[in-house]
Amino acid sequence: DTAVSQTPKYLVTQMGNDKSIKCEQNLGHDTMYWYKQDSKKFLKIMFSYNNKELIINETVPNRFSPKSPDKAHLNLHINSLELGDSAVYFCASSLGQKLHFGNGTRLTVT
């Protein structure tokens, strides 16, 4: 199936741990993104990569580090997790301007 897929779907971890979320798209898109959706459903962009180059880096703590090994993959690594990092993280991709989202990763920090 052609899609944006991200793993894991659920992630429960303790404060202080380091975790990663992986994202892959097989749509042939050249731009990939990470969005965060908070408990009030508000969606906000975190990062964007175009052909492996970082083009958007919003005011996100340095504990969050995206990595794009190739234009089909964009992973998100989070160090020293905090309670406030609990949210749903969405990966997305686009070719041109229409955005396609993955199914999200629900991160719960206890």
Next chain:
Amino acid sequence: GIQVEQSPPDLILQEGANSTLRCNFSDSVNNLQWFHQNPWGQLINLFYIPSGTKQNGRLSATTVATERYSLLYISSSQTTDSGVYFCAVEYRGSNYKLTFGKGTLLTVNP
């Protein structure tokens, strides 16, 4: 940054009813998209519509860029239309950055 306001915040309908959702934005845009987040959390791209009118089945959208608003029409609503509808815009010079509104929560009752 650009402001995106959606109305109404909540809407409850009986199956078969029609509805109109509105998105107002505060600056000129070169990209406007409508998304549906279903009760399972999936974000589906409904329309890419920076201007003009498009139709897809029971859904249609109109953007009047000069007056800075967009409308999403849902006709003959079904229970599967329930969820949150988001409008997202990219203003000129924002470099692929989509800014989301807070959404309209639609509940369609049988």
